[in-house]
Structures are given as C-alpha cells and as structure tokens.
Amino acid sequence: RKVLKKNDDIAAENRARFAAANLTVLNLLSSPGAGKTTLLERTLEKLAGRYRLAVVEGDVQTDNDARRIARYNVPVVQVITRGGCHLEADLVQDAVANFNLEELDLLFIENVGNLVCPANYDLGEAWKVVIISTTEGEDKPLKYPPMFRVAQVCVINKIDLLPYVDFNLSRAREYARGIQPDLQFFELSARTGEGLDAWIDWLENLIRQNP
Amino acid sequence: RKVLKKNDDIAAENRARFAAANLTVLNLLSSPGAGKTTLLERTLEKLAGRYRLAVVEGDVQTDNDARRIARYNVPVVQVITRGGCHLEADLVQDAVANFNLEELDLLFIENVGNLVCPANYDLGEAWKVVIISTTEGEDKPLKYPPMFRVAQVCVINKIDLLPYVDFNLSRAREYARGIQPDLQFFELSARTGEGLDAWIDWLENLIRQNP
Numbered sequence: 001r002k003v004l005k006k007n008d009d010i011a012a013e014n015r016a017r018f019a020a021a022n023l024t025v026l027n028l029l030s031s032p033g034a035g036k037t038t039l040l041e042r043t044l045e046k047l048a049g050r051y052r053l054a055v056v057e058g059d060v061q062t063d064n065d066a067r068r069i070a071r072y073n074v075p076v077v078q079v080i081t082r083g084g085c086h087l088e089a090d091l092v093q094d095a096v097a098n099f100n101l102e103e104l105d106l107l108f109i110e111n112v113g114n115l116v117c118p119a120n121y122d123l124g125e126a127w128k129v130v131i132i133s134t135t136e137g138e139d140k141p142l143k144y145p146p147m148f149r150v151a152q153v154c155v156i157n158k159i160d161l162l163p164y165v166d167f168n169l170s171r172a173r174e175y176a177r178g179i180q181p182d183l184q185f186f187e188l189s190a191r192t193g194e195g196l197d198a199w200i201d202w203l204e205n206l207i208r209q210n211p
Numbered sequence: 212r213k214v215l216k217k218n219d220d221i222a223a224e225n226r227a228r229f230a231a232a233n234l235t236v237l238n239l240l241s242s243p244g245a246g247k248t249t250l251l252e253r254t255l256e257k258l259a260g261r262y263r264l265a266v267v268e269g270d271v272q273t274d275n276d277a278r279r280i281a282r283y284n285v286p287v288v289q290v291i292t293r294g295g296c297h298l299e300a301d302l303v304q305d306a307v308a309n310f311n312l313e314e315l316d317l318l319f320i321e322n323v324g325n326l327v328c329p330a331n332y333d334l335g336e337a338w339k340v341v342i343i344s345t346t347e348g349e350d351k352p353l354k355y356p357p358m359f360r361v362a363q364v365c366v367i368n369k370i371d372l373l374p375y376v377d378f379n380l381s382r383a384r385e386y387a388r389g390i391q392p393d394l395q396f397f398e399l400s401a402r403t404g405e406g407l408d409a410w411i412d413w414l415e416n417l418i419r420q421n422p
C-alpha cells in the first residue's frame with residue numbers, strides 16, 4: 001500500500017538522522033495500560049542523572065503521559081494523534097526536531113496503546129520493545145502475533161500481580177518465542193522495581209555501544 | 212470516508228435484520244486482555260441454560276476464544292481478521308448467517324482487543340459495552356475518549372485486584388462520565404463473580420424487553 005511506502009521512506013530518513021547523531025532509539029509498544037509510562041518513570045529515575053535521555057509520547061488525546069515524564073527533567077514532546085491508533089514516522093520526524101539529537105544518549109518513543117496497528121509502522125527506531133502485563137493473559141502473543149514478530153525485546157510487566165492472576169511466565173515466553181524465536185525477555189514490576197536492574201543494565205549497555 | 216460509508220450501510224442492514232428477528236445484540240469492546248471472554252464465560256454459566264444465546268468472536272489470529280465459548284454449548288463463530296484491528300459490519304453479516312437469528316434471545320459480539328479503531332465501526336448492534344480493567348489505570352477514558360463516547364455501558368472489571376493497583380473507581384467513573392454523561396456502569400470481577408449479579412439482571416431485562 002502507498003501509505004506504508006511513504007511511511008517507510010520517512011522512517012529511513014529518521015533512521016539515518018539517528019545514526020548520524022549516534023543515537024539509539026527505542027519504540028515502546030503495548031496494550032493500553034500495560035505500563036509503558038510507569039516503566040519509563042522507573043527508568044528515568046535510575047538513568048536521567050547520568051545520561052542524556054529524551055522521550056516522545058504518542059497518544060490519542062491528552063498530554064498526561066508527557067506531564068508524568070516532564071517531572072524527571074528530561075526533554076519530552078507529546079504527539080496527539082487525534083484518533084489515530086498509532087504513531088507514524090512523519091509525526092516522529094516533526095517531534096524530534098525539538099531535540100538536539102547529537103546531545104542525547106537514548107531516545108524513547110512511547111507509542112499509542114494498541115497491540116495491533118503500531119506493529120506496521122516503522123518509526124526509524126533501532127529497537128521495538130513490546131510490553132505485556134501479567135494481567136492481560138498469557139495468550140497475547142498467539143492472539144496478536146504481528147506485534148511480537150516485529151519486536152526484538154519483550155518486557156513482561158506487573159510480575160507483582162502474578163499471585164492474583166492466571167498467568168504462567170514460562171508459557172507466555174514459549175508462546176512469544178513461537179512467534180519470534182530471537183526475542184529477548186525482561187520480567188519485572190515497574191511498580192515494585194523487582195527485575196528492573198536487568199532492564200537498566202541492558203539500556204546502559206546500549207548507551208556504551210553508541211558512545 | 213468511503214470505507215465508513217460502506218460499513219454504515221451494511222451495519223444498517225444488520226440492524227434491520229436483528230430487529231426483524233427481535234434480537235438484542237451487544238458489541239463487547241476493550242483493550243486486549245481486559246476480560247471480555249472471561250465475562251462472557253461467567254455470563255453463559257448463568258444464562259445459557261435458560262435463554263438462547265450466541266456469540267461472534269473477533270480476533271487477529273487463533274480461535275482460542277471461540278473454543279473457550281464453545282464449552283458452554285452455545286452457537287459460536289470465530290472471525291479471524293488476519294491483521295485487521297477491528298471487526299466490520301460485513302464480517303458480522305457473514306458470521307451471523309450461521310445462526311437462526313429468530314431463535315435467539317441475545318447475541319454477543321466480542322470485538323478485537325483494541326481501545327481505538329473498533330469505536331468507528333458500527334456493526335448493527337443495539338449496545339456498545341466498553342470493558343476496562345482496574346489494572347489498566349483510571350485514565351483510559353481521558354486518553355482513549357472516542358471509545359467511551361460511543362458506548363452506552365461501561366463495565367469496570369477485575370475489581371478483585373483493586374488492593375494491588377492504583378485505580379480509584381469513582382475517579383475512573385468521573386473521567387468516563389466526562390466523556391459520555393449517560394454511561395451506565397457495572398463494577399465487577401469476572402474471576403470471583405463479585406458484582407456479576409447486576410450485570411446478569413441487566414441482561415435478563417434486555418431479553419424481557421424483546422420477548
């Protein structure tokens with residue numbers, strides 16, 4: 001389709017721009033409320049003092065998430081899609097024009113909460129991180145496969161709720177690996193901080209690889 | 212746009228067909244994993260013995276949900292959208308051709324898990340029921356308003372998890388009412404059954420109004 005072709009062209013421009021600035025970009029994807037913003041908050045608490053981070057927030061309405069992120073004194077831009085169910089590369093291109101990309105170590109893009117459409121729209125990122133929560137059910141990789149197919153990392157969030165839900169961690173990983181065998185997993189709770197260190201270490205590694 | 216116009220025409224055909232069969236149809240909408248299928252299971256346990264119910268399941272992939280529903284010995288059809296992020300009226304028109312609509316008291320349509328796009332596609336239903344879970348955050352009505360604007364009923368599910376999440380029931384209702392003042396609420400747990408009776412009573416009332 002023509003729409004995706006145009007998007008891919010702009011995504012390629014973004015990717016070249018990010019490479020020229022030596023900047024690693026992550027696209028955070030999930031269902032609504034899986035914990036993207038909460039995970040970003042925990043991450044900024046740990047890293048914002050030592051590294052130069054920025055965030056692009058994508059939502060149908062409100063700048064609620066950008067306000068939450070702004071509390072951590074990092075540059076943040078809110079993109080309002082006005083009904084659009086996913087971010088596109090041109091929106092990201094406009095948003096990052098607000099940042100001095102050369103000065104940044106990592107850029108996070110929090111996509112619109114939607115486990116379907118955002119999988120089809122390359123934004124120029126280096127990593128697609130899909131976040132699922134233990135409260136959504138372990139079958140999500142089977143039922144919404146395109147998102148897991150395009151992701152490189154899968155964060156399983158809200159592990160503090162495991163005692164109260166029907167969710168089997170190893171089965172969920174198996175289902176996700178069935179869709180994308182190379183997926184790298186992080187199991188954590190953005191609320192309690194359990195399992196967060198491995199995620200933070202991985203991010204620091206990304207920064208070190210792109211000094 | 213032309214796509215919505217064509218969809219609205221078929222939805223009108225569906226609606227006329229359902230009215231001729233004296234059949235009340237509900238469209239269940241939510242984020243992935245909010246508990247649509249679980250709520251249907253609890254509902255069928257209570258009502259399938261006394262009334263003639265049927266279900267249309269919509270998913271990107273798998274017939275997992277239809278298999279869960281089939282255990283309750285009600286007619287069920289699985290629609291696979293192959294990547295489509297929402298059901299459309301023509302898919303529903305084809306699916307219900309499998310049922311003897313005159314013989315049914317209630318028809319449930321479980322839409323694809325997506326809090327954005329399904330709001331734009333009329334299927335011919337009488338009621339749009341949006342289900343949010345306490346684990347997604349109380350801000351969903353503000354951040355994904357179109358879905359709440361078109362719904363008549365809002366079910367707040369997973370109230371058994373309230374002690375473990377940041378979710379204020381009255382604030383969530385206030386946010387949703389801010390988008391759609393006439394929303395009718397049910398607060399329940401599809402896992403423990405708490406609050407389910409009011410939902411079941413409401414459904415029985417719908418059946419009685421359409422003998």
Ligand SMILES: Nc1nc2c(ncn2[C@@H]2O[C@H](COP(=O)(O)OP(=O)(O)OP(=O)(O)O)[C@@H](O)[C@H]2O)c(=O)[nH]1
Nearest residue numbers: 032033034035036037038113158189190191347348
């Ligand atoms: N118990 C528990 N709750 C969590 C955890 N992470 C997030 N939450 C809660 O989940 C709800 C949604 O979290 P958000 O971070 O706003 O989710 P999001 O993915 O950014 O949501 P959208 O941007 O609206 O799609 C909030 O009530 C959080 O407090 C966790 O690890 N454990």
Ligand SMILES: Nc1nc2c(ncn2[C@@H]2O[C@H](COP(=O)(O)OP(=O)(O)OP(=O)(O)O)[C@@H](O)[C@H]2O)c(=O)[nH]1
Nearest residue numbers: 136137243244245246247248249324369400401402
């Ligand atoms: N604790 C708790 N868990 C629930 C409740 N309702 C559903 N669940 C769990 O939530 C997960 C998802 O439930 P489903 O009914 O499959 O959700 P769904 O909305 O049909 O999901 P999709 O069709 O994939 O979009 C499962 O692990 C259920 O056991 C509830 O009231 N309380």
Ligand SMILES: [Mg+2]
Nearest residue numbers: 036037065110
């Ligand atoms: Mg968020």
Ligand SMILES: [Mg+2]
Nearest residue numbers: 247248276321
């Ligand atoms: Mg389901």
Ligand SMILES: [Zn+2]
Nearest residue numbers: 085117296328
């Ligand atoms: Zn979409």
Ligand SMILES: [Zn+2]
Nearest residue numbers: 296297328329
């Ligand atoms: Zn859609």
